[in-house]
Amino acid sequence: MDRRQFMVGASVAAVGTAVAVTGIPPFDDMPTAAAAGEERFSARGRAVVIQKVGKSAHAVINGRHGVHLERMLDGYATHLLPFGTYKSPRKLIEAVIQAEDAGLLII
Amino acid sequence: MTGTRRNILSLSAGEVQRLTSAFNVLKANGTYDHFIRKHVEAMSIATPAGSTRNAAHRAPAFLPWHRATLLDMENALQAVDPSIEGMPYWRWQDEARLNGGDPRRSRLWTAGGIGGDGDPARGNRVLNGPFAHWVALIVNNSTGAVVPRPTPGLIRLLGRDPRGSRGLPPPSQVTDAIDRYSTYDRSPWDASVATFRNRMEGWSGGPRMHNLVHRWVGGDMLAGTSPNDPVFWLTHCNVDRLWWVWQGMRGITNYQPVSGGPTGHNLNDTMQGLVVPRTPADVLDINRLTYRYV
Ligand SMILES: [Cu+2]
Numbered sequence: 001m002d003r004r005q006f007m008v009g010a011s012v013a014a015v016g017t018a019v020a021v022t023g024i025p026p027f028d029d030m031p032t033a034a035a036a037g038e039e040r041f042s043a044r045g046r047a048v049v050i051q052k053v054g055k056s057a058h059a060v061i062n063g064r065h066g067v068h069l070e071r072m073l074d075g076y077a078t079h080l081l082p083f084g085t086y087k088s089p090r091k092l093i094e095a096v097i098q099a100e101d102a103g104l105l106i107i
Numbered sequence: 108m109t110g111t112r113r114n115i116l117s118l119s120a121g122e123v124q125r126l127t128s129a130f131n132v133l134k135a136n137g138t139y140d141h142f143i144r145k146h147v148e149a150m151s152i153a154t155p156a157g158s159t160r161n162a163a164h165r166a167p168a169f170l171p172w173h174r175a176t177l178l179d180m181e182n183a184l185q186a187v188d189p190s191i192e193g194m195p196y197w198r199w200q201d202e203a204r205l206n207g208g209d210p211r212r213s214r215l216w217t218a219g220g221i222g223g224d225g226d227p228a229r230g231n232r233v234l235n236g237p238f239a240h241w242v243a244l245i246v247n248n249s250t251g252a253v254v255p256r257p258t259p260g261l262i263r264l265l266g267r268d269p270r271g272s273r274g275l276p277p278p279s280q281v282t283d284a285i286d287r288y289s290t291y292d293r294s295p296w297d298a299s300v301a302t303f304r305n306r307m308e309g310w311s312g313g314p315r316m317h318n319l320v321h322r323w324v325g326g327d328m329l330a331g332t333s334p335n336d337p338v339f340w341l342t343h344c345n346v347d348r349l350w351w352v353w354q355g356m357r358g359i360t361n362y363q364p365v366s367g368g369p370t371g372h373n374l375n376d377t378m379q380g381l382v383v384p385r386t387p388a389d390v391l392d393i394n395r396l397t398y399r400y401v
Contacts, residue, residue: 056157064249072159072298073310079150080248081270082164082331083321084314095270103230103256104330106247 043094044101050089057089061107067096080105110181110193110398112348115341116205118195120219126195127221127237129187130337134241138183142176142382143244143334144253149380150331154369160297162379167292167364167372169308170350171387172380173343178396179382180340193398196348197341199320200278210275210323211265221337225263231326232260243327243335253332261327261336268325276309276319284316285353292363296372303353307346317346348400351393359392 039050050059050069057076060066069076069092075085076092081099086092100107115123133139149163149172160166163173181194202210216223222236233239243256266273288303298310305311309318320342321328327335334340354361365374372378374388390396 067248070159072165077159077298079161079331080246081329082150083309083318083329083333084270098270099330102326103245103258103262104327105245105332106254107249 039090041090043097046097048090048093048097050093052089059089059093061093061097064107067093067107069093110178110185112181112193112344112398112400113195115195115197115220116214122192123220124237125188125191126184127337129184129191131237132187133183134238140244142180142183143332145176145380145382146334147244147246147253147331152371152379154371154379158297158369160369160372162371164308165298165310166369167296167304167362168376168378168387169304170347171362171385171390172378174347174350174390174393174396175378175381175383175385177340177343177347178390178398181398194340194344196344196400197338198345199275199323199342200281200345202275203277215338215341216265221341222261223263224265225261225326229260230258231262231264232258233263234260238337241335244332246331262325263327263336264325266323266325268322268329270329271322271325272314272319273323274319275323276316280315280319281349285349285356289357290363291357291361294364294368296364296368303357307349317342351400354391362387362391 037052041048046062048059048061050057055071057069058066059069067078067080069078069089073085075087076089077085078092078096080096086095096107099105130139146163150161152162154160154162154166163169177194184194185191197215202213206212211224214220218235220236222233222238224233225231226234238261240259241261242259243261244253245256247254264271284303284306288301288306290302292302292304293300298305301311307316309316313319314322321333324336324338327333328339362374364372367373370376375386377384377386393399
């Protein structure tokens with residue numbers, strides 16, 4: 001799989017820039033003061049930061065390279081769990097983390 | 108080669124066994140895994156970058172892309188065992204009615220079929236049937252690699268995956284798609300349109316139809332690596348059959364977009380991420396592809 005195909009989108013590049021510019025520190029346990037358009041939470045032992053930019057969003061999980069989310073229909077979608085949408089970025093990331101724990105994929 | 112595609116529940120025990128044995132040969136020699144990788148590749152090619160469409164889903168080529176990959180898999184199975192008549196289809200819409208409202212009781216999900224539900228006490232691994240030892244491939248999102256899962260066994264959670272759905276599509280969803288949607292697809296050629304393709308794929312008014320079947324089987328069928336589970340092919344063979352029924356009513360060459368749509372989805376574009384590259388136009392007429400549904 002060629003992940004560059006996902007990474008070339010301008011919105012993703014913008015997220016990457018935002019992360020670099022605001023200099024989010026290594027992930028501590030739980031959210032402190034979140035930046036605008038940013039959501040921090042923990043799920044099944046992972047620290048998650050979601051950055052929303054325009055019609056897409058990007059999640060960084062345990063400081064590792066993250067998951068790209070797209071706005072679709074009345075929710076959010078990911079190519080990792082491609083047969084449904086999720087009401088919010090958080091619900092989607094929680095499902096992806098559950099899927100990793102179930103052995104379906106590696107985040 | 109030619110294919111005669113039958114309802115899997117109409118096959119004899121011996122016919123099912125020859126089919127599952129051929130799948131096992133393809134799994135052992137790497138051919139099967141190549142098909143899984145190509146599906147992941149197609150899923151990963153956003154058309155264009157930044158859109159929700161990919162080379163094979165959420166867009167017009169959904170039906171021809173899967174028709175093409177089914178044909179390639181059917182050819183591979185018949186190359187292993189020429190006595191295999193064709194890829195069987197699974198009429199998922201009938202299973203609730205045939206099994207007193209509980210499709211998990213279908214003969215399909217037995218050791219003599221394609222194996223049963225996953226065992227909740229063993230990570231929902233399928234422990235019986237012809238594919239019990241299979242090592243699934245999974246996507247490593249960090250590296251982009253498609254790698255073997257460390258522990259063997261397919262994962263299924265029939266009607267009970269918390270990330271999936273509880274019921275299979277009823278027959279009313281099939282008649283809805285075929286009878287009410289005469290337009291194959293329309294701009295913006297994505298998951299938002301109310302068209303035959305999108306009703307079949309199951310975004311319009313969904314989750315329904317194809318998406319709902321993936322979600323009901325659950326486990327490996329929920330990921331981009333869904334061809335891990337051979338039920339993928341039986342599921343899509345029924346989707347393809349229903350498209351052919353629709354084509355019989357609405358016209359074999361009734362495909363949109365002819366041009367001006369996203370790359371890889373126009374009538375004469377080469378579809379991306381297939382084992383054997385083809386255009387939608389190449390696969391519209393199954394008579395020319397020399398298989399038939401009975
Ligand atoms: Cu698919």
